[in-house]
Amino acid sequence: MEEGMSDFCFRGENVGGNRGSATGTKCGRWNPTTEQAKLLTQLFSSGLRTPSTDQIQKISNQLSFYGKIESKNVFYWFQNHKARERQKRRKVDKDVIRTENSISMNFFTQNFTQLYHDSEPEKVTETLQLFPLNSFGESESNMKVHASDCRDNTMFTYTEEEQMNHPPLDLRLSFM
Amino acid sequence: MEEGMSDFCFRGENVGGNRGSATGTKCGRWNPTTEQAKLLTQLFSSGLRTPSTDQIQKISNQLSFYGKIESKNVFYWFQNHKARERQKRRKVDKDVIRTENSISMNFFTQNFTQLYHDSEPEKVTETLQLFPLNSFGESESNMKVHASDCRDNTMFTYTEEEQMNHPPLDLRLSFM
DNA sequence: TCGTTATGAATGAATG
DNA sequence: CATTCATTCATAACGA
Numbered sequence: 001m002e003e004g005m006s007d008f009c010f011r012g013e014n015v016g017g018n019r020g021s022a023t024g025t026k027c028g029r030w031n032p033t034t035e036q037a038k039l040l041t042q043l044f045s046s047g048l049r050t051p052s053t054d055q056i057q058k059i060s061n062q063l064s065f066y067g068k069i070e071s072k073n074v075f076y077w078f079q080n081h082k083a084r085e086r087q088k089r090r091k092v093d094k095d096v097i098r099t100e101n102s103i104s105m106n107f108f109t110q111n112f113t114q115l116y117h118d119s120e121p122e123k124v125t126e127t128l129q130l131f132p133l134n135s136f137g138e139s140e141s142n143m144k145v146h147a148s149d150c151r152d153n154t155m156f157t158y159t160e161e162e163q164m165n166h167p168p169l170d171l172r173l174s175f176m
Numbered sequence: 177m178e179e180g181m182s183d184f185c186f187r188g189e190n191v192g193g194n195r196g197s198a199t200g201t202k203c204g205r206w207n208p209t210t211e212q213a214k215l216l217t218q219l220f221s222s223g224l225r226t227p228s229t230d231q232i233q234k235i236s237n238q239l240s241f242y243g244k245i246e247s248k249n250v251f252y253w254f255q256n257h258k259a260r261e262r263q264k265r266r267k268v269d270k271d272v273i274r275t276e277n278s279i280s281m282n283f284f285t286q287n288f289t290q291l292y293h294d295s296e297p298e299k300v301t302e303t304l305q306l307f308p309l310n311s312f313g314e315s316e317s318n319m320k321v322h323a324s325d326c327r328d329n330t331m332f333t334y335t336e337e338e339q340m341n342h343p344p345l346d347l348r349l350s351f352m
Numbered sequence: 353t354c355g356t357t358a359t360g361a362a363t364g365a366a367t368g
Numbered sequence: 369c370a371t372t373c374a375t376t377c378a379t380a381a382c383g384a
Contacts (some may be wrong), residue, residue, distance in 0.1 A: 353384100354382105354383105354384090355382105355383090356381100356382080356383080356384105357380105357381085357382075357383095357384090358377085358378080358379100358380085358381075358382090359378100359379090359381095360377105360378075360379080360380090361376100361377080361378080361379100362375100362376085362378095363374100363375090363376085363377100364373105364374090364375085364376100365372100365373085365374085365375105366371100366372080366373080366374100367370100367372080367373100368369105368370090368371090368373085
């Protein structure tokens with residue numbers, strides 16, 4: 001679930017070329033290739049959160065070039081990524097609050113007194129949004145805008161060998 | 177389990193410093209101190225299986241007294257503990273079944289009983305003093321995380337529904 | 353020191 | 369959308 005805590009893991013691609021799973025997975029479930037993951041992440045950070053079935057289809061088509069993939073994989077990917085990002089933030093936020101409270105308390109008298117009032121505020125008072133994404137239900141229109149912002153080529157930075165294996169497919173968000 | 181390892185992890189230096197258990201490893205991933213482990217185990221054996229976000233938070237707060245810990249750790253702990261218990265039981269069941277098959281069915285009833293020997297969540301509906309709060313002088317709002325505090329009854333109803341966990345071959349995914 | 357085991361962490365896939 | 373489950377990956381802990 002959570003991601004990017006204190007560890008940063010980079011899943012290596014399975015050179016084999018074919019796909020199915022990056023690592024030596026028993027091919028039971030889909031596992032994004034590095035390229036697929038890269039693009040998906042790219043889309044996500046560009047603001048895309050809940051792609052429409054249409055978008056999913058297109059994304060899936062694009063990604064299929066890098067390996068076996070079904071649209072439902074894309075669907076789930078976004079679903080999970082979004083949920084986990086949210087969930088993570090929630091947990092972390094609360095932990096931070098807890099930490100702040102506890103450090104401001106005397107270690108020994110730190111009875112569990114107020115530690116229990118439900119710290120619920122989920123209010124996003126933050127304003128450091130890197131992207132103009134509406135934290136909540138984003139609409140199709142918004143996604144389009146963001147998606148188009150994704151026109152940069154950063155997502156095409158391949159690494160040596162991959163460069164060879166993958167023809168220069170234009171992955172610019174042509175869909176939508 | 178051996179082949180295909182192609183993941184490289186770069187551990188962001190982590191202060192660590194926790195660990196109270198055995199070896200003092202100052203490493204990246206959390207490891208429960210003996211006290212933390214003890215309490216978690218108590219909660220688990222008291223019937224708690226899937227703590228809600230709130231409960232996780234509370235538990236985490238409590239455990240933080242015994243050492244560095246984040247709510248996600250608690251979350252994972254329960255997730256893993258439950259999964260592995262289930263997994264273990266599944267394996268045992270399988271073995272039993274295999275045994276039944278290889279042996280005359282005359283022993284069926286006998287073994288059948290054994291199939292459920294596995295102690296499922298003891299219905300400890302009794303309030304348990306899981307935390308040594310007394311040691312710090314109780315305060316009015318002093319809340320103990322007894323199993324009873326978890327009004328989420330679901331945690332006490334995992335008696336057997338989970339075991340009948342047969343993947344409903346129902347792929348009603350009708351994407352696009 | 354190395355192989356194994358236990359377990360923390362992550363994530364794909366569902367389900368309600 | 370949140371919550372849960374299964375399976376896998378990674379590594380700390382441990383035994384020889």
